[in-house]
Amino acid sequence: MKRILLFFSLATMISLPISAQKFALNAGYDYFRKHTGYLGGEYRIDSNEGTNKNGPLNIGIGSYLYGLDGKFALAPEVHLNKTWKHFLVTEISASTKNIKPSIGLSFFNLTRLQFGYSFPVTDTGFKGFYVGFHILIGRAPFYDEITIFD
Secondary structure: OHHHHHHHHHHHHHHHHHOOOOEEEEEEEEEOOOEEEEEEEEEEEEOOOOOOOOOOEEEEEEEEEEEEOOEEEEEEEEEEEEEEOOOEEEEEEEEOOEEEEEEEEEEOOOEEEEEEEEEEOOOOOOOEEEEEEEEEEEOHHHOOOOOOOO
């Protein structure tokens, strides 16, 4: 429990000074034959300004939170995702347990529902088809603007 509180505290302290600069906390649930929580952060690399009409490119780091033999375990992860036409999202992520490409739906860069396949790096339960739901908690510069017609 102390690790969780330490992780939340560090994530909050890091996010406060740069939250106005396109940063958001990422909290979610993932299932790959194993129930896992997810906690991390995302930074929006590009925006919809200029010629980019597709959507943002985000980079993120975090950790899967899961139970292993009755104990709490963490698996650090890094990912890169791109949103297309403001609602389709593609992502590639790598952790100490798996490599996971996925596709899904993004709702204004606020929530994501993703599907994919997890390729295990080590002999763990992080393998097979995957489904995940994430909520991104940030400020206005991070989220997509609503544009229905160009």
